Amino acid sequence: KINSDRLWDSLMEMAKIGATAKGGCKRLALTDLDKQGRELYIKWAEEAGCTVSVDQVGNIFCVRPGEDMSLAPVGTGSHLDTQPSGGKFDGVFGVLSGLEVVRSLNDLGIKTKHPIEISVWTNEEGSRFAPAMMGSGVVSGRFSLQEILDSRDVDGLRLGDELQRIGFAGDVPVTGRQFHAFFETHIEQGPYLEAEEKQIGVVTGGQGQRWFNATLTGRESHAGTTPMHLRKDALLASTQLIQKVEDIAKAHPPGCGTVGFVNVTPNSRNTIPGKIEMSIDLRHPLDEELSAMDKELSDFVAELAAQTEVAIELDPFWYYEPIHFDKACVEAVRNATAKLGYSHMDIIAGAGHDACYVSDFAPTGMIFTPCLDGISHNEIESTTQEECEAGCSVLLNAMLTMAEQ
Amino acid sequence: KINSDRLWDSLMEMAKIGATAKGGCKRLALTDLDKQGRELYIKWAEEAGCTVSVDQVGNIFCVRPGEDMSLAPVGTGSHLDTQPSGGKFDGVFGVLSGLEVVRSLNDLGIKTKHPIEISVWTNEEGSRFAPAMMGSGVVSGRFSLQEILDSRDVDGLRLGDELQRIGFAGDVPVTGRQFHAFFETHIEQGPYLEAEEKQIGVVTGGQGQRWFNATLTGRESHAGTTPMHLRKDALLASTQLIQKVEDIAKAHPPGCGTVGFVNVTPNSRNTIPGKIEMSIDLRHPLDEELSAMDKELSDFVAELAAQTEVAIELDPFWYYEPIHFDKACVEAVRNATAKLGYSHMDIIAGAGHDACYVSDFAPTGMIFTPCLDGISHNEIESTTQEECEAGCSVLLNAMLTMAEQ
Numbered sequence: 158k159i160n161s162d163r164l165w166d167s168l169m170e171m172a173k174i175g176a177t178a179k180g181g182c183k184r185l186a187l188t189d190l191d192k193q194g195r196e197l198y199i200k201w202a203e204e205a206g207c208t209v210s211v212d213q214v215g216n217i218f219c220v221r222p223g224e225d226m227s228l229a230p231v232g233t234g235s236h237l238d239t240q241p242s243g244g245k246f247d248g249v250f251g252v253l254s255g256l257e258v259v260r261s262l263n264d265l266g267i268k269t270k271h272p273i274e275i276s277v278w279t280n281e282e283g284s285r286f287a288p289a290m291m292g293s294g295v296v297s298g299r300f301s302l303q304e305i306l307d308s309r310d311v312d313g314l315r316l317g318d319e320l321q322r323i324g325f326a327g328d329v330p331v332t333g334r335q336f337h338a339f340f341e342t343h344i345e346q347g348p349y350l351e352a353e354e355k356q357i358g359v360v361t362g363g364q365g366q367r368w369f370n371a372t373l374t375g376r377e378s379h380a381g382t383t384p385m386h387l388r389k390d391a392l393l394a395s396t397q398l399i400q401k402v403e404d405i406a407k408a409h410p411p412g413c414g415t416v417g418f419v420n421v422t423p424n425s426r427n428t429i430p431g432k433i434e435m436s437i438d439l440r441h442p443l444d445e446e447l448s449a450m451d452k453e454l455s456d457f458v459a460e461l462a463a464q465t466e467v468a469i470e471l472d473p474f475w476y477y478e479p480i481h482f483d484k485a486c487v488e489a490v491r492n493a494t495a496k497l498g499y500s501h502m503d504i505i506a507g508a509g510h511d512a513c514y515v516s517d518f519a520p521t522g523m524i525f526t527p528c529l530d531g532i533s534h535n536e537i538e539s540t541t542q543e544e545c546e547a548g549c550s551v552l553l554n555a556m557l558t559m560a561e562q
Numbered sequence: 563k564i565n566s567d568r569l570w571d572s573l574m575e576m577a578k579i580g581a582t583a584k585g586g587c588k589r590l591a592l593t594d595l596d597k598q599g600r601e602l603y604i605k606w607a608e609e610a611g612c613t614v615s616v617d618q619v620g621n622i623f624c625v626r627p628g629e630d631m632s633l634a635p636v637g638t639g640s641h642l643d644t645q646p647s648g649g650k651f652d653g654v655f656g657v658l659s660g661l662e663v664v665r666s667l668n669d670l671g672i673k674t675k676h677p678i679e680i681s682v683w684t685n686e687e688g689s690r691f692a693p694a695m696m697g698s699g700v701v702s703g704r705f706s707l708q709e710i711l712d713s714r715d716v717d718g719l720r721l722g723d724e725l726q727r728i729g730f731a732g733d734v735p736v737t738g739r740q741f742h743a744f745f746e747t748h749i750e751q752g753p754y755l756e757a758e759e760k761q762i763g764v765v766t767g768g769q770g771q772r773w774f775n776a777t778l779t780g781r782e783s784h785a786g787t788t789p790m791h792l793r794k795d796a797l798l799a800s801t802q803l804i805q806k807v808e809d810i811a812k813a814h815p816p817g818c819g820t821v822g823f824v825n826v827t828p829n830s831r832n833t834i835p836g837k838i839e840m841s842i843d844l845r846h847p848l849d850e851e852l853s854a855m856d857k858e859l860s861d862f863v864a865e866l867a868a869q870t871e872v873a874i875e876l877d878p879f880w881y882y883e884p885i886h887f888d889k890a891c892v893e894a895v896r897n898a899t900a901k902l903g904y905s906h907m908d909i910i911a912g913a914g915h916d917a918c919y920v921s922d923f924a925p926t927g928m929i930f931t932p933c934l935d936g937i938s939h940n941e942i943e944s945t946t947q948e949e950c951e952a953g954c955s956v957l958l959n960a961m962l963t964m965a966e967q
């Protein structure tokens with residue numbers, strides 16, 4: 158149904174932009190490389206006959222006309238930005254599957270009742286600018302446009318300025334977007350499909366997330382002359398917090414807890430660290446469990462600050478509750494999978510996805526495909542052409558079903 | 563005897579170069595600011611009648627002629643480079659005390675038998691380039707010139723290139739330097755003089771140091787989709803190592819153990835850290851104890867690597883044994899202190915100092931003065947004009963004694 162070689166070739170072509178030594182991609186949101194990726198995508202979409210527009214937060218929308226242009230489009234999409242040491246498929250597979258759907262419909266000469274719309278959402282990764290899923294989050298109304306434009310990366314660069322700089326501060330309003338239905342194709346990024354030997358994951362929902370920034374303030378002093386008992390070592394205190402995050406997650410299976418970012422000041426080998434800035438990421442499919450994890454974390458922070466001479470601030474700057482996808486959309490994915498004869502299982506997304514925010518305002522579903530050893534957010538992230546073909550074929554079928562209703 | 567106002571004014575003037583918001587200094591070795599500091603120093607030394615030369619590793623030597631120029635000079639000196647969040651006095655007090663000695667001798671019209679020589683040693687801090695005391699270490703023969711020129715900062719910049727860039731790659735050979743005697747004045751950087759209410763520390767020796775780089779390699783993967791039991795979290799493993807460094811130091815009083823530098827890769831909040839690079843600094847006044855600390859550390863690293871799925875490399879790249887200063891020089895400091903009526907105590911240096919390496923090849927002593935709350939390697943590092951005056955006066959007297967012998 159779809160052209161598997163063409164999909165794979167496009168994936169490999171896009172992967173050249175920001176290619177890393179170990180076969181991955183580094184194409185951080187709103188960098189020059191992100192701009193290059195976006196421009197290549199727009200070129201391809203226009204060649205496939207789409208009308209392209211960009212909204213105020215840099216989201217790209219590519220429309221293939223339907224018979225009735227007064228109807229809301231059936232949408233699909235994901236993102237082009239990557240982690241600092243990301244893979245070739247996370248996000249990219251979703252937007253290129255969307256493009257392959259349009260190209261296939263063109264090949265087959267199929268005109269759909271509803272328009273088809275592909276979206277490339279801005280800064281899904283949340284790595285350079287936090288939190289994640291910013292573009293879809295603004296469109297869903299979870300974030301205000303202004304707060305997102307004003308967010309800053311670790312070097313103090315403002316998102317709105319970076320958007321201007323790379324030429325993607327569009328003028329389409331972020332409000333009022335509608336989808337008749339929306340589907341996102343994505344690699345699973347975890348180990349379950351592979352372990353169960355299934356080709357397709359029918360995603361029924363996504364786990365909840367809580368993101369924090371913690372700042373620990375001790376006192377800088379000399380590593381050779383400050384007696385051990387007179388130290389206010391912010392790094393030493395942070396080790397207890399990092400271990401606690403791990404313990405909390407393990408006490409709430411299948412929850413996750415991660416410290417991925419740590420910034421040490423002044424980061425000089427013979428100065429006792431005076432300040433630590435670090436991230437904390439807690440996740441759980443059940444909201445009650447996630448709340449309990451949150452409480453254990455803040456209780457521990459209070460205890461730790463009382464025990465040590467280090468001051469600790471905990472900023473819970475992002476939370477989204479577990480979400481459940483639309484029953485009809487989930488059913489459309491399951492039916493398409495069955496019809497095409499792929500093995501499948503229901504699954505809950507461990508990662509956040511743009512589809513999670515789209516599901517705030519439109520009937521939404523997701524299609525997962527396996528990835529090697531369940532590894533993602535790593536340059537060695539890997540999947541096969543056949544696995545991509547399966548996911549994209551299911552997408553085409555699910556979208557076609559909805560585009561006629 | 564010395565001009566206390568002039569010494570203080572010069573300290574405050576030099577502190578403007580790289581001044582930080584909280585009243586400290588950031589003048590990292592071989593940066594543009596280090597160049598500015600060096601140039602100001604040379605201007606002052608030439609105005610005071612010194613002949614200035616620069617050696618192959620960027621050490622600056624300022625000579626005030628003696629009656630017999632065939633005699634080895636009586637030397638003093640320290641450094642102008644600072645920590646990333648350093649104070650105004652660490653090192654600078656030593657080189658400006660030397661200058662004040664020369665200025666005072668000029669005022670008093672005193673001609674010494676031996677020449678007087680002030681040295682400004684390159685990269686004493688060991689913060690931008692490790693290890694510390696590089697300039698004096700090359701002159702003492704502890705390091706080869708080539709290995710030091712080839713050392714690189716965290717951004718990969720080569721020391722030799724940076725020396726060229728700031729115009730301080732001199733042509734005076736690093737070999738063959740001699741001192742009839744050498745004294746270094748320095749703030750204590752620790753709490754003991756203040757606690758004992760003494761004006762002068764007569765430094766009898768310096769504790770030993772062992773510096774390591776540790777690299778922990780786990781596996782990057784997704785913070786939301788990688789089950790806790792499948793992780794290879796390099797940051798989590800590093801927390802145990804950081805805590806062990808603390809435990810080892812506490813088990814060997816008055817030893818010190820510090821992790822001051824940690825670099826996390828990829829340092830993205832939703833990626834499990836795949837690689838940690840960190841520093842370890844162990845110190846003890848007794849070599850047997852320092853060796854025991856070293857062994858406990860390497861044993862623990864082997865254990866930790868066996869217990870976790872994280873690979874650990876420990877590179878013990880710098881060691882120097884506890885040193886003992888020259889009896890006659892120590893006596894000269896003690897006598898000068900007594901003669902001038904300052905309260906004093908014997909003390910062992912907790913920090914490394916250029917004098918420690920100079921003592922390899924010349925009779926050497928050190929003079930310590932108190933600093934507020936024992937805090938150094940911090941922008942708030944503080945001392946008074948009176949304390950500086952006392953240290954500089956003792957220096958003048960100790961040098962004069964030696965310069966006539």
Ligand SMILES: NC(=O)NCCC(=O)O
Binds near residue numbers: 282283346
């Ligand atoms: N899909 C994905 O990796 N999203 C990034 C946001 C998250 O950390 O879940």
Ligand SMILES: NC(=O)NCCC(=O)O
Binds near residue numbers: 380381427751914
């Ligand atoms: N004096 C001083 O701070 N030296 C830096 C080298 C050390 O860490 O001891």
